[in-house]
Amino acid sequence: DQQVKQNSPSLSVQEGRISILNCDYTNSMFDYFLWYKKYPAEGPTFLISISSIKDKNEDGRFTVFLNKSAKHLSLHIVPSQPGDSAVYFCAASAERDNNNDMRFGAGTRLTVKP
Template sequence: DQQVKQNSPSLSVQEGRISILNCDYTNSMFDYFLWYKKYPAEGPTFLISISSIKDKNEDGRFTVFLNKSAKHLSLHIVPSQPGDSAVYFCAASGGASNTGKLIFGQGTTLQVKP
């Protein structure tokens, strides 16, 4: 039972354009959502998060949007840069467990072309 899904395995965009990465979840009890970025041979790096009481959080070039009714969140990167090329994971916490464990999606590989 995949509680967090990233249905696009890969995305390719041109440098300077917007990248939009999508994530869907099934558990309405999740109360915190996070995006991680991962380069090869490195661990995931925290990027940005959003609480379920908000619908938008912005940090520089990165904005996360949350649509609770649709159980959908998205990460917008504007403008995209070649250094943004990496695997992006969305993750959720909350639900039945309050230990803070994260449920991850499968990841989306972003390629930003110069």
């Protein structure tokens, strides 16, 4: 039951350019969305989030866009840096579940080339 989908398993970008990671979801009850970053052999770390009442949230080089009608969100990294190379997970949850059922996508491996 893939309620959160990241259809691109990998993405390669040149340093300094924009990285765009995409995520789609199917459950219309989801109202909170997050991006996590994961390095090998480490746990995921929180990167940025967005509530369904917004369509954009920005934090430094990272911006998350939410399109509720399309059930789609994306993470933009500008400019991309080699240290951004990691696996990025999209996640979603519903407040009615007290966020105890956070669903994750399969992840996208981003490689930023110097």
